[in-house]
Amino acid sequence: MARWREELERSLEHLAPAEDVRPGRLHRAMRHALFPGGKRLRPMLCLAAAELYGEVGGTALHAACALEFFHTYTLVHDDLPCMDDDDTRRGRPTVHRAFDPALAVLAGDALQTLSFEVLAGCAPQDPCGPGRLVAELASAGGSRGVAGGQAGDLAAAETPPDAEQLDYIHLHKTAALIRAAVRIGAMCGGARADDLEALSEYGCELGLAFQIIDDLLDTKRDGEQADYVKVHGKAEAREAAEARTAAALAALGRIRHRDTAVLHSFAEEMLKRNV
Amino acid sequence: MARWREELERSLEHLAPAEDVRPGRLHRAMRHALFPGGKRLRPMLCLAAAELYGEVGGTALHAACALEFFHTYTLVHDDLPCMDDDDTRRGRPTVHRAFDPALAVLAGDALQTLSFEVLAGCAPQDPCGPGRLVAELASAGGSRGVAGGQAGDLAAAETPPDAEQLDYIHLHKTAALIRAAVRIGAMCGGARADDLEALSEYGCELGLAFQIIDDLLDTKRDGEQADYVKVHGKAEAREAAEARTAAALAALGRIRHRDTAVLHSFAEEMLKRNV
Secondary structure (H helix, E strand, O other): OHHHHHHHHHHHHOOOOOOOOHHHHHHHHHHHHHHHOOOHHHHHHHHHHHHOOOOOHHHHHHHHHHHHHHHHHHHHHHOOOOOOOOOOEEEOHHHHHHHOOHHHHHHEEEHHHHHHHHOOOOOOOOOOOOHHHHHHHHHOOOOHHHHHHHHHHHHHHHOOOHHHHHHHHHHHHHHHHHHHHHHHHHHHOOOOHHHHHHHHHHHHHHHHHHHHHHHHHHOOOOOOOOOOHHHOOOHHHHHHHHHHHHHHHHOOOOOOOOOOOOHHHHHHOOOOHOO | HHHHHHHHHHHHHHHHOOOOOOOOHHHHHHHHOOOOOOOHHHHHHHHHHOOOOOOOOHHHHHHHHHHHHHHHHHHHOOOOOOOOOOEEEOEEEEEHHHHHHHHHHHHHHHHHHHHHHHHOOOOOOOOHHHHHHHHHHHHHHHOOOOHHHHHHHHHHHHOOOOOHHHHHHHHHHHHHHHHHHHHHHHHHHHOOHHHHHHHHHHHHHHHHHHHHHHHHHHOOOOOOOHHHHHHHHHHHHHHHHHHHHHHHHHOOOOOOOOHHHHHHHHHHHHHHHHO
């Protein structure tokens, strides 16, 4: 895992345009958002899924970077003054504070484009080629995925969401991309349809558990309305996080003849961290 | 041409998510930006280039729509309060005026994602498959393409650009995507490398002519600093538009055994309109 992380950072460093490449200010803004990173959960899940099929070479690393570029774009736009209006992220000024809102819009835009550029260059074991990886990321990230979940989040700021609306938001805003990360990794390794289905379920449940745990850890609880603890209370949130993690592990159990230990530990450690 | 235009509108209508698909407000904002459209220059160029190789079927139509989705995303973000702060486009309120800035950010984001989703589903004659189309659009649209040109535009608002900076901005902000539209159309039809090279030059010169003519037609000339007429004067702008158009036609002349009449007329009509 530590070695994957090192290789991932090296690949991100390599694939993100250098600061001295024109337009330098835009590239500095993109790199400000990318480095230093957080947990890199999505690319690490992509690598772990690829590893099930013996594939952690260049293709899976590139796909993992594409996922991190896409995720980072959503953070940059989420932080904008007209969105969450956040001044800091991971203890540093957000892109629009370190630069300006116009450049933050462009940096997010260009990070999204970069994610598809990198993915288009992948040569997965999957017989459908990179087109299928691009389709997977785009459907998870677009208006019926991440962007749709964020639109639901905006609506929730006006009218507090009910349980169904909360599920919609978490499923789209958070779980869709985590699920896609696992699926894309598996596709890089050429996973068969039945394995892909089990891994989709694992990714989706893990993503939902991740969001609930995030809400449990969030002590501020002021801005955000689409919050599991606010809607369901703390006790129910704890139960739900455990149930989602158990469901993720059960899905993993359906995969035969592969060593799923790393994906297993992802789920267990996530839960231990918090509940 | 009129038939292509009809088929294009029908395809755009079909590929853009319906307003009653959840999240409805986001989909309404995306459609507000898309319909009714303008000249649809980029998708029409894509279709005309595909037609050289006998390919105006589903694949070229899908690719044409992807180009229009991408172009529309750049317009929605360009109009934002923190960018050009425009209240109207084509005589109607901009997306952030008809809805709000947060939803306009998301609508632009989701239109970009949709462009790659649609392109990933294309089955071009090109042996490299949809991956090459995605790579083409992404490199034309990203930080070393359209987004880079827009970053140059932002910088020009601070410090008026010199001739070299103006060329950089126009080449990236405008010509890159028009060039990509022609190339992607040709790839859908399976164009060979030497034709692709000639068509790249045609698209690039046409894109530069288009921008210069746009600057000649712009009578306001207040906000925009990266303006050919402002930097070079009216007489030189007229000469440059003619020279760029002539260069586009010369590039087209290098293509053998294909009927380039439609691409020819694109360039001539563009010039006639204005100079």
